[in-house]
Amino acid sequence: MDTSENAPVIEVRGLHQKYGDFEAVKGISFEVRPGELFALLGTNGAGKTTTIEILEGFRAPSGGSVRVLGHDPFTERAKVRPHTGLMLQEGGFFTDLTVAETVRFWRDVSPRKPYSVAETLGRVELEDKAEVQVRQLSGGQKRRLDLALATLAQPKVLFLDEPTTGMDPEARRNTWTLIQDLVSAGTTVLLTTHYLEEAERLADRLAIMHEGRVELAGTSAEVVAQQGNRIRFRVPDALPADRLPLLDGVRATTELRKGQVTAEYKLGADPESTQQSLAQLIGWATHNRLVLDRLEVRSASLEDVFLEVAHAA
Numbered sequence: 001m002d003t004s005e006n007a008p009v010i011e012v013r014g015l016h017q018k019y020g021d022f023e024a025v026k027g028i029s030f031e032v033r034p035g036e037l038f039a040l041l042g043t044n045g046a047g048k049t050t051t052i053e054i055l056e057g058f059r060a061p062s063g064g065s066v067r068v069l070g071h072d073p074f075t076e077r078a079k080v081r082p083h084t085g086l087m088l089q090e091g092g093f094f095t096d097l098t099v100a101e102t103v104r105f106w107r108d109v110s111p112r113k114p115y116s117v118a119e120t121l122g123r124v125e126l127e128d129k130a131e132v133q134v135r136q137l138s139g140g141q142k143r144r145l146d147l148a149l150a151t152l153a154q155p156k157v158l159f160l161d162e163p164t165t166g167m168d169p170e171a172r173r174n175t176w177t178l179i180q181d182l183v184s185a186g187t188t189v190l191l192t193t194h195y196l197e198e199a200e201r202l203a204d205r206l207a208i209m210h211e212g213r214v215e216l217a218g219t220s221a222e223v224v225a226q227q228g229n230r231i232r233f234r235v236p237d238a239l240p241a242d243r244l245p246l247l248d249g250v251r252a253t254t255e256l257r258k259g260q261v262t263a264e265y266k267l268g269a270d271p272e273s274t275q276q277s278l279a280q281l282i283g284w285a286t287h288n289r290l291v292l293d294r295l296e297v298r299s300a301s302l303e304d305v306f307l308e309v310a311h312a313a
């Protein structure tokens with residue numbers, strides 16, 4: 001076991017998980033260092049929740065190994081659990097209790113109690129809901145209560161499974177700030193999300209999963225850099241798509257939306273060759289007396305990368 005200060009807080013090595021004959025996770029590996037926020041992104045059913053549930057010690061893996069704070073979370077649950085906070089996709093609340101009673105209940109069983117009930121609710125802006133029954137909270141308010149409970153004992157490791165689903169944009173931003181504060185204070189976070197902006201904003205590193213495998217991993221900049229640059233424009237009316245030029249040997253893909261055809265070239269990441277392709281395109285348009293409306297050149301976004309992974313199957 002690596003006991004150095006920078007030893008991974010979360011380690012996943014060749015993890016497999018089967019449900020009967022179905023293999024939901026097919027040999028994934030990654031690690032999360034102290035104080036890092038790692039985001040697991042992926043298509044529906046990719047295996048993110050399964051992975052998080054194994055890390056939380058809810059089930060033993062079918063193959064490979066996982067470690068949290070150097071321990072096996074399933075067989076050494078008692079060593080790991082007091083230091084972890086969990087926010088599951090479905091919060092397991094007693095919905096007859098009020099919000100304040102729920103926090104009081106969790107505080108009573110919590111190994112550490114750094115915040116009062118009022119402070120706990122204040123952290124997620126639910127002070128004015130203290131006397132409301134949990135069943136009467138909106139979906140986004142329930143997520144906020146769940147986050148307050150997950151962080152109640154100042155855990156070293158926080159597992160957040162789609163923490164901001166159902167939140168309005170302001171609550172989402174406030175939650176991001178809370179998560180960033182926790183990370184600044186040294187908490188290690190593993191988060192799953194379908195919001196790519198959330199991953200871009202919060203994650204030090206991320207992985208994109210698809211059908212049980214990690215397809216891409218790295219910092220958001222590294223993952224995006226692998227995808228290169230894009231040139232897009234509206235195809236002038238009446239110009240057949242097969243008249244569009246090849247740019248650096250790349251053929252345009254076209255898309256028809258609301259009666260308007262848009263062309264897109266997926267180029268390499270090298271800025272010089274992108275500039276040459278652009279010059280070539282403009283030369284072609286000028287020569288043919290065409291005006292390229294909505295012309296844009298941009299780096300691939302995380303969304304482009306995600307869609308590429310999702311469609312590559």
Ligand code: ATP
Nearest residue numbers: 019020022024042043044045046047048049050051
């Ligand atoms: P989403 O983004 O939709 O929440 P996910 O990436 O979290 O998806 P998982 O919930 O881990 O995906 O599910 C991975 C696959 O395993 C899915 O095909 C799912 O149907 C299947 N699965 C999950 N739990 C079980 C179970 N208990 N029994 C059988 N199959 C399961």
